[in-house]
Amino acid sequence: MDVTSPAFKENAARALDDAQLQRALGNIRHGFVEKRRVAADALPEFEQLRDEAKAIKDHTLAHLDLYLEAFCETVEARGGTVTFAETAYDARRAVLDICREHEAKTVTKAKSMVSEEIELNRYLKKKGIAPVETDLGEYILQIRDEAPSHIIAPAIHLNRDQIEADFRRVHTHLPNERDLAEPATLLGEARTILRQKFLTADVGVTGANFLVAETGSAVIVTNEGNADLTQSLPKVHIVVASIEKVVPTLEDAATLLRVLARSATGQDMSVYTTMATGPRREGDPDGPEAFHVVLVDNGRSGMIGTDFQEMLRCIRCGACMNHCPVYHAVGGHTYGWVYPGPMGSVLTPSLVGVDQAGQLPNASTFCGRCESVCPVRIPLPKLMRHWREDEFARHLQPRAARTGLGAWAFLARRPRAYRMLTGLAARALSLAGGTKGRLSSLPLAGGWTKHRDLPAPAPRTFMADWKARRGA
Amino acid sequence: MSAVPDDSAAPPRVGLFVTCLVDLFRPAVGFATVKLLEDAGCTVEVPEAQTCCGQPAFNSGDRATTTAIARQVIEAFEEFDYVVVPSGSCGGMVSRHYVELFAHDPEWHGRAEALAAKTYELVSFLVDVRGVDAVASRFEGGVTYHDSCSGLRELSIKAQPRKLLESVDGLTLAEMEDAEVCCGFGGTFCVKYPDISNEMVERKVASIEASGAGTVLAGDLGCLMNIAGKLSRKGSPVAARHVAEVLAGMGDAPAIAAGRKG
Amino acid sequence: MKAREHILGKIQRALEVDPSHDAARRRAVAERLQRHGRHTVPARGQLPDEERIALFRRMLEAVAGTTGRVTSRAEVPTALAAHLEARGLPLRLRRGSDPRLEEMPWERAGALEVATGPAEDGDTAGLVYAFAGIAETGTSVAVSGADNPTTLSFLPEEAIILVDADTIAGDMETVLSALRTRYGTALPRTVNFITGPSRSADIEQTLLLGAHGPRALHVLIVG
Numbered sequence: 001m002d003v004t005s006p007a008f009k010e011n012a013a014r015a016l017d018d019a020q021l022q023r024a025l026g027n028i029r030h031g032f033v034e035k036r037r038v039a040a041d042a043l044p045e046f047e048q049l050r051d052e053a054k055a056i057k058d059h060t061l062a063h064l065d066l067y068l069e070a071f072c073e074t075v076e077a078r079g080g081t082v083t084f085a086e087t088a089y090d091a092r093r094a095v096l097d098i099c100r101e102h103e104a105k106t107v108t109k110a111k112s113m114v115s116e117e118i119e120l121n122r123y124l125k126k127k128g129i130a131p132v133e134t135d136l137g138e139y140i141l142q143i144r145d146e147a148p149s150h151i152i153a154p155a156i157h158l159n160r161d162q163i164e165a166d167f168r169r170v171h172t173h174l175p176n177e178r179d180l181a182e183p184a185t186l187l188g189e190a191r192t193i194l195r196q197k198f199l200t201a202d203v204g205v206t207g208a209n210f211l212v213a214e215t216g217s218a219v220i221v222t223n224e225g226n227a228d229l230t231q232s233l234p235k236v237h238i239v240v241a242s243i244e245k246v247v248p249t250l251e252d253a254a255t256l257l258r259v260l261a262r263s264a265t266g267q268d269m270s271v272y273t274t275m276a277t278g279p280r281r282e283g284d285p286d287g288p289e290a291f292h293v294v295l296v297d298n299g300r301s302g303m304i305g306t307d308f309q310e311m312l313r314c315i316r317c318g319a320c321m322n323h324c325p326v327y328h329a330v331g332g333h334t335y336g337w338v339y340p341g342p343m344g345s346v347l348t349p350s351l352v353g354v355d356q357a358g359q360l361p362n363a364s365t366f367c368g369r370c371e372s373v374c375p376v377r378i379p380l381p382k383l384m385r386h387w388r389e390d391e392f393a394r395h396l397q398p399r400a401a402r403t404g405l406g407a408w409a410f411l412a413r414r415p416r417a418y419r420m421l422t423g424l425a426a427r428a429l430s431l432a433g434g435t436k437g438r439l440s441s442l443p444l445a446g447g448w449t450k451h452r453d454l455p456a457p458a459p460r461t462f463m464a465d466w467k468a469r470r471g472a
Numbered sequence: 473m474s475a476v477p478d479d480s481a482a483p484p485r486v487g488l489f490v491t492c493l494v495d496l497f498r499p500a501v502g503f504a505t506v507k508l509l510e511d512a513g514c515t516v517e518v519p520e521a522q523t524c525c526g527q528p529a530f531n532s533g534d535r536a537t538t539t540a541i542a543r544q545v546i547e548a549f550e551e552f553d554y555v556v557v558p559s560g561s562c563g564g565m566v567s568r569h570y571v572e573l574f575a576h577d578p579e580w581h582g583r584a585e586a587l588a589a590k591t592y593e594l595v596s597f598l599v600d601v602r603g604v605d606a607v608a609s610r611f612e613g614g615v616t617y618h619d620s621c622s623g624l625r626e627l628s629i630k631a632q633p634r635k636l637l638e639s640v641d642g643l644t645l646a647e648m649e650d651a652e653v654c655c656g657f658g659g660t661f662c663v664k665y666p667d668i669s670n671e672m673v674e675r676k677v678a679s680i681e682a683s684g685a686g687t688v689l690a691g692d693l694g695c696l697m698n699i700a701g702k703l704s705r706k707g708s709p710v711a712a713r714h715v716a717e718v719l720a721g722m723g724d725a726p727a728i729a730a731g732r733k734g
Numbered sequence: 735m736k737a738r739e740h741i742l743g744k745i746q747r748a749l750e751v752d753p754s755h756d757a758a759r760r761r762a763v764a765e766r767l768q769r770h771g772r773h774t775v776p777a778r779g780q781l782p783d784e785e786r787i788a789l790f791r792r793m794l795e796a797v798a799g800t801t802g803r804v805t806s807r808a809e810v811p812t813a814l815a816a817h818l819e820a821r822g823l824p825l826r827l828r829r830g831s832d833p834r835l836e837e838m839p840w841e842r843a844g845a846l847e848v849a850t851g852p853a854e855d856g857d858t859a860g861l862v863y864a865f866a867g868i869a870e871t872g873t874s875v876a877v878s879g880a881d882n883p884t885t886l887s888f889l890p891e892e893a894i895i896l897v898d899a900d901t902i903a904g905d906m907e908t909v910l911s912a913l914r915t916r917y918g919t920a921l922p923r924t925v926n927f928i929t930g931p932s933r934s935a936d937i938e939q940t941l942l943l944g945a946h947g948p949r950a951l952h953v954l955i956v957g
Contacts, residue, residue: 137936225947283880305748365658388533447663451670452701455729462499
């Protein structure tokens with residue numbers, strides 16, 4: 001996927017002007033937030049479980065090499081194979097090799113962000129294999145040739161009438177006069193079309209929410225059931241997952257599942273939680289004959305031992321973006337790569353470089369709502385600040401900002417000079433504000449006064465007034 | 473005030489960290505703070521050596537400048553029994569982030585921790601430390617309260633201002649929808665990303681207006697300048713004030729961004 | 735193999751691990767895998783038998799599943815025929831050859847046609863016998879095996895799951911322990927935790943049932 005993160009501001013301007021998008025974003029501002037709150041409030045142990053979820057991930061990351069080794073052993077003991085992929089290219093190549101080994105022509109896919117990251121669909125298509133996204137939202141995006149704008153609700157930026165238009169454009173074998181006015185009829189049409197894809201696919205590709213070292217299982221969660229049809233009908237099941245998905249035991253997975261669904265959609269448990277272990281056993285009447293896991297690094301091992309290791313706790317619930325007022329304003333595509341919202345603002349610079357994605361960690365008010373709902377307590381604002389420190393150290397910020405900050409810093413460290421200058425500024429700005437008490441434009445403050453007035457200062461600063469009144 | 477200060481002990485010496493925005497834009501908040509603190513039985517002093525808490529540098533990634541400013545603040549304030557700040561954002565900076573800043577500097581880390589332990593945002597200091605549960609103040613009309621992000625999430629300030637506001641004669645509190653959602657100020661964010669910030673403050677102002685209250689209150693001047701600036705630009709009749717002004721009975725002065733009488 | 739060594743080597747260097755002096759970490763990992771200790775288990779499901787079963791039903795019904803209860807396996811066929819009829823579905827279902835299902839008096843269900851084997855396109859109802867239930871969330875746990883095709887829970891229009899009342903546990907951890915007791919660490923190919931019928935909210939956050947999997951889920955408690 002092309003990185004458009006450097007154009008964050010332009011993307012944002014476009015998003016703010018897009019009435020269709022703004023209408024769609026209205027759907028997430030309250031729904032997800034309220035559902036999570038209700039689910040969390042209904043479980044008295046929820047905060048305790050968050051602490052434990054964090055501890056599980058921290059422990060695993062501190063022993064990641066060993067748990068990956070253990071996971072490989074158990075997968076192989078159950079008759080599966082594991083392929084390590086250092087880069088996105090290696091990962092998509094590994095998937096292609098498996099597909100070719102089984103002479104696959106068609107691939108069904110369940111939603112997986114890491115497969116977006118490695119651009120699997122584009123690659124398979126180029127190599128003559130037809131991938132079909134089966135999650136309803138992902139299917140809609142595939143026929144629109146668009147990227148997801150949210151990690152759990154990929155088509156959240158679209159409205160019903162747009163989807164209807166796409167179905168009419170693409171499903172040309174169906175009668176034109178059919179009624180698609182209701183979301184339910186759109187779903188019905190997608191269900192019928194995808195049913196045939198499920199039944200005829202040669203290979204099913206899923207992601208994984210967790211990989212269990214103890215048993216060699218991939219834990220895969222959906223509400224639609226598409227990941228189950230994807231993995232149980234074709235002869236081959238390929239799991240593509242990043243290395244930090246591994247957890248030690250089934251009990252560890254259970255605790256993480258308890259915080260995952262509640263944080264994501266406000267469900268106590270997603271509809272389908274499936275533990276897939278190896279290929280079908282002797283005598284099994286269905287299930288895949290081959291089971292492969294492709295473990296993707298693609299920059300993650302480089303985060304270990306750094307400030308950003310904490311980001312590898314992320315379980316991709318989407319709560320941070322569901323609660324982010326910046327995401328609510330501009331939507332996911334504005335962030336310009338696979339992972340939007342606060343988690344994307346930390347992860348994207350790690351994976352594509354801060355020189356490309358430097359805008360992202362800056363486009364935050366540090367309101368802290370993301371951290372307050374993160375099920376694994378990732379200090380997202382702090383990590384965004386670390387990126388700003390990195391940019392500052394590497395002189396990546398705009399010169400005007402640096403100069404302004406430098407001048408301010410000079411004064412802030414010299415109280416006497418600061419006093420004098422603020423005193424002058426108060427008088428000047430107060431005069432400029434006149435009796436209206438506000439300024440509607442001000443040189444160098446266009447960013448402020450473009451949209452709002454600037455309250456005029458009092459004629460005398462507090463410090464000056466205090467001195468006068470109390471005679472220090 | 474119905475606080476019951478312990479008369480047997482000497483009044484606590486409070487160092488007022490006035491904050492750069494209050495100093496320059498809204499001195500009345502500083503005086504309201506002094507009044508509330510003195511009414512709560514404190515002696516208030518205002519150290520000369522203060523400028524800013526360092527947050528603009530901190531959030532811009534300039535740790536060296538932040539560290540220098542933090543040292544200056546620690547030196548200016550460590551002699552007091554308490555440090556009180558009429559801002560959750562600056563209060564959070566001193567009580568949370570200074571400690572983090574000196575993680576690898578044992579001497580300053582200790583001093584930062586000691587300062588953090590006695591630094592409070594104004595309203596939480598009154599309620600949680602001084603045990604104030606009512607103020608002798610009067611304010612006619614409906615108000616709505618915006619929860620500033622740092623105060624709410626870093627310092628757990630939510631119930632305290634509401635508790636004291638309820639004791640104000642003539643005041644009725646009308647909660648707005650999404651009171652806990654950021655107003656879009658975010659320090660330098662609002663000038664770096666003015667369009668996104670505008671979208672956020674427009675939503676905030678819409679919630680404020682929908683509450684039906686004639687006045688919006690908050691505990692942070694940054695948010696208030698943003699909100700007041702937007703209300704003013706829209707020509708909205710809603711007034712914006714710092715919560716301290718109303719609690720101190722100084723709610724009849726011109727509102728933020730409103731014209732001066734005469 | 736080279737990629738594996740590279741990645742693990744990078745992780746070890748980042749963690750400042752010396753692989754030749756790594757006994758403590760290895761022990762910690764081996765112990766954790768062996769001990770598979772439980773974390774906090776919510777109190778919600780820790781109830782006496784009948785209340786636990788009532789919670790199971792309530793939780794499942796809250797997510798659009800339906801439930802019923804019979805006192806013995808012998809009653810299952812007639813209960814299922816009545817259920818299909820009430821739902822307006824054809825009197826047909828497909829099941830696995832699980833001995834517990836084989837032994838049921840299907841002949842009592844009159845016109846009910848019963849086929850066996852993995853699900854086929856066009857199946858209207860699929861029947862599986864659950865390994866266990868979880869009251870905490872209203873979840874049924876099904877395992878794959880020679881007699882238990884996985885597809886029966888996903889391909890038909892309606893999924894029907896039988897859960898023995900005495901296998902309804904308060905929490906997930908109890909079921910994980912039971913799986914370990916039954917299978918050791920060699921889990922069946924597929925363990926399905928099913929909590930309601932298939933759904934999607936991908937179109938304007940409107941909740942719709944029957945996205946790809948079953949449009950309805952009926953759990954019949956036995957005993």
